[in-house]
Amino acid sequence: MNFDTVIIGGGLAGLLCGIRLQEQGQRCAIVSRGQSALSFSSGSLDLLSHLPNGEPVNSLDTGIAALQAMQSPHPYALLGAERVRHYALLAQNLLAECGFATQGHVDTPHQRVTPLGTFRQAWLSPTEVPHKPDASKTIGIVGISGFLDFQPALAAASLRKRGVNVSAEEIELPVLDALRDNPSEFRAVNIARVLDKPENFSAPYRALLPLSRRYDILYFPACFGLVNSDVFAQLNQQLSCPLFLLPTLPPSVPGTRMQTLLQQRFVRLGGTWMPGDEVVNADIAGGRVTHVWTRKHEDIPLTPKHVVLASGSFFSNGLIAERTGVREAVFGLDVLQSEGREHWYRDDVFAAQPWQQFGVITDRQLRAQRGGAPIENLYVIGSVLGGFDAVAQGCGGGVCATTALFAADRIGASGESK
Numbered sequence: 001m002n003f004d005t006v007i008i009g010g011g012l013a014g015l016l017c018g019i020r021l022q023e024q025g026q027r028c029a030i031v032s033r034g035q036s037a038l039s040f041s042s043g044s045l046d047l048l049s050h051l052p053n054g055e056p057v058n059s060l061d062t063g064i065a066a067l068q069a070m071q072s073p074h075p076y077a078l079l080g081a082e083r084v085r086h087y088a089l090l091a092q093n094l095l096a097e098c099g100f101a102t103q104g105h106v107d108t109p110h111q112r113v114t115p116l117g118t119f120r121q122a123w124l125s126p127t128e129v130p131h132k133p134d135a136s137k138t139i140g141i142v143g144i145s146g147f148l149d150f151q152p153a154l155a156a157a158s159l160r161k162r163g164v165n166v167s168a169e170e171i172e173l174p175v176l177d178a179l180r181d182n183p184s185e186f187r188a189v190n191i192a193r194v195l196d197k198p199e200n201f202s203a204p205y206r207a208l209l210p211l212s213r214r215y216d217i218l219y220f221p222a223c224f225g226l227v228n229s230d231v232f233a234q235l236n237q238q239l240s241c242p243l244f245l246l247p248t249l250p251p252s253v254p255g256t257r258m259q260t261l262l263q264q265r266f267v268r269l270g271g272t273w274m275p276g277d278e279v280v281n282a283d284i285a286g287g288r289v290t291h292v293w294t295r296k297h298e299d300i301p302l303t304p305k306h307v308v309l310a311s312g313s314f315f316s317n318g319l320i321a322e323r324t325g326v327r328e329a330v331f332g333l334d335v336l337q338s339e340g341r342e343h344w345y346r347d348d349v350f351a352a353q354p355w356q357q358f359g360v361i362t363d364r365q366l367r368a369q370r371g372g373a374p375i376e377n378l379y380v381i382g383s384v385l386g387g388f389d390a391v392a393q394g395c396g397g398g399v400c401a402t403t404a405l406f407a408a409d410r411i412g413a414s415g416e417s418k
C-alpha cells in the first residue's frame with residue numbers, strides 16, 4: 001500500500017500533522033493503536049508556562065529566547081519563537097475549522113479554573129471552561145448526586161481559600177438512574193451519552209434553573225458535549241446566569257470531543273484512518289525508511305515516501321523504560337536520557353522529574369537519528385520528543401501542535417510525493 005506519508009500514532013500530534021498534510025494534497029495514513037492522551041486530558045492546551053529553572057514565562061518570545069540562551073534541548077529552542085508563534089496560530093485556526101471552539105490566544109495566556117479549585121495557565125481552552133473569576137461574583141459549583149469523579153465540595157474549599165465567593169451544591173438527575181446501577185459505568189463520557197440526547201435536555205435544565213436564580217455563575221462537571229456544544233449553548237440561553245463546565249476525572253468529555261472532531265476532519269479530507277492497528281516494525285535502507293509493517297496487515301507493508309513518528313510518550317508506550325535504559329519502541333531511535341536509573345527521579349514527588357524530559361533526539365528539521373546517523377524521511381513530533389517537561393513547563397499541547405504542523409510543512413516543502 002503506497003502513501004505519501006504514514007503517521008504512527010493518532011493523538012493530538014499525529015492528527016494535526018495528518019490534517020495539514022491532507023490539506024496540502026498529500027495521501028496520508030494514520031495508524032493508531034489505542035486511545036490517545038486526549039481522552040485523559042483537560043481539553044485545554046498549554047503553550048509554555050515555566051522555564052526549566054522554574055521561572056514563570058510571561059511572554060512566548062522571551063521564554064523561547066531564554067530556552068535558547070540556556071541551550072535547552074526543548075523542541076521550541078530548535079524551532080525558534082517565530083515558528084512556534086506561526087504554528088500555534090495555525091493550530092488555533094485548524095481546531096476552529098474542525099468545529100472545536102476555543103478561547104485564548106498565543107499572546108494572552110489565561111488562568112483556567114481546574115476541577116481541584118486551583119488556577120492553571122493555559123493557551124487554549126474549550127469555550128465552556130471558566131477563567132479565574134471576579135471576587136465580586138457568587139459562584140455555585142454543582143455536582144451530580146452519586147457521581148464520584150467530580151467533587152464540588154473539594155473544588156469549593158480550594159477556591160474559597162483563593163478568595164472566591166463560592167458554595168457547593170448537588171442536583172439529582174433521575175434520568176441517569178440506569179447508569180447508577182453500575183458504579184463503574186457512572187463516568188462523564190457515559191453520562192454525556194445520556195445528557196446529549198435532545199429529549200433529555202429538560203432534566204439538567206429543570207435541576208439547574210433554581211440554582212441559576214441564586215448565583216451569579218454556575219460551574220458544572222463537563223458531562224455533556226461529546227460531539228458538539230449544543231446542550232451547553234442551550235442551557236446558557238435558558239438559565240438565569242452563565243454556566244461553565246469543569247473537566248472531571250478521565251475519561252474526559254472535552255478531550256474526547258477534540259479527538260473525535262480531529263479524526264472526522266482527517267477522514268473528511270480523504271485521509272486513511274487505521275484504528276486498532278499498530279506499527280510493529282520498519283525497514284530502513286540507505287538512511288531512509290522504506291517499508292512500515294503493521295500487526296493487522298501482516299505481510300503487506302505500507303510503503304511511504306515519508307514517515308512521521310507521533311507515538312506519544314511513556315503513557316502511550318511510544319517510549320519504554322527498561323532496567324538499563326529508555327528506548328523508543330518502533331525504530332530504536334536515539335533517546336535523550338540520564339545515565340543511570342538513580343538519575344531518572346527526584347525524591348520529592350512534586351519536583352520536576354528528569355524522566356519527563358526523556359524522548360527522541362532530532363535535528364532542527366525534527367528528523368530522527370539512530371546510532372548517530374540521520375534517517376532522512378523520518379520526522380518525530382509530539383510527546384515522544386525529548387527535551388521538555390509537559391507538566392513542569394506547561395507546554396504539552398503546544399509542543400504537540402507546533403511540531404506537528406512544522407513537520408507537515410517540511411514534508412510538503414520537500415516536494416517529494418508519489
Ligand SMILES: Cc1cc2nc3c(=O)[nH]c(=O)nc-3n(C[C@H](O)[C@H](O)[C@H](O)COP(=O)(O)OP(=O)(O)OC[C@H]3O[C@@H](n4cnc5c(N)ncnc54)[C@H](O)[C@@H]3O)c2cc1C
Binds near residue numbers: 046318329
Ligand atoms: C494523561 C495526560 C493528560 C494530559 N493533559 C494535558 C492537558 O490537559 N493539556 C496539555 O496541554 N497537555 C496535556 N498532556 C500532555 C500531552 O502529552 C499532550 O497534550 C498530547 O495530547 C500528547 O499527544 P501525542 O499525539 O504526542 O501523543 P498521545 O496522545 O500519547 O498519542 C499517541 C498515540 O500513538 C499510538 N501509538 C503508540 N505506539 C504506536 C504504534 N507502534 N503503532 C500505532 N500507534 C501507536 C497510541 O496508542 C496513541 O493513540 C497530557 C498528557 C497525559 C499523558
